[in-house]
């Protein structure tokens with residue numbers, strides 16, 4: 001099987017793929033004003049791998065991430081998460097699948113302002129109807145180096161610390177899956193996770209994501225404009241005008257920046 005999840009004969013293989021997009025097309029609007037945001041993208045994200053998705057502004061990165069995470073439905077084509085085809089799922093089933101199998105880290109962190117770091121981390125457990133154990137919440141915060149910030153609200157934390165709270169919350173959601181006997185891969189989608197951070201805070205967040213992949217076998221798919229962040233990934237997938245425009249294996253920030261410059265020039 002190739003990395004895209006397609007066999008030589010062109011049939012789609014799902015084994016070993018945490019997420020698979022097959023011939024995904026997304027068209028916004030209709031008539032002369034219609035925009036084709038994704039134009040037949042076939043792409044797999046192997047379990048336990050770390051992929052960065054890059055491309056010029058408007059190339060379809062966010063659209064791809066939203067479809068891969070089951071937040072948006074494609075106009076045509078198929079999306080599978082852990083082998084489950086999202087197409088036939090009703091909204092309720094889709095929401096459940098997302099809650100159980102998918103974690104999100106966004107640029108704006110999606111933390112609840114009124115809750116402390118500890119309460120934000122405990123939120124997935126409460127949503128799942130479980131009383132969060134203080135120790136497991138503290139453990140998750142300790143894992144991201146924030147055990148001393150448990151009682152702080154987002155406004156009292158730096159951007160990097162907020163991002164780490166969001167990652168601790170994802171870790172809790174993952175332990176929830178393990179305990180409920182859930183199967184299939186947990187996938188973490190990150191949308192510009194370093195977009196609002198300085199370079200030191202970015203490094204901490206990226207090292208944390210890398211450790212999740214190496215030590216826990218987490219699958220990470222990250223959209224980024226930042227070559228230094230993409231250098232932590234195993235693979236960099238390039239998009240242009242809604243289509244795959246190539247990919248790089250693990251590369252340095254300078255190599256990625258050079259490739260991006262070519263892509264932006266239309267080469």
Ligand SMILES: Nc1ncnc2c1ncn2[C@@H]1O[C@H](COP(=O)(O)OP(=O)(O)OP(=O)(O)O)[C@@H](O)[C@H]1O
Pocket residue numbers: 028029035036037055056057058059060061062063064
């Ligand atoms: N809801 C929408 N309605 C109409 N067009 C949209 C909508 N969302 C996105 N688009 C268009 O689809 C294309 C892809 O958008 P998308 O947000 O996926 O790009 P992107 O690569 O993430 O861009 P950026 O790097 O600027 O965030 C763009 O041309 C955008 O204008």
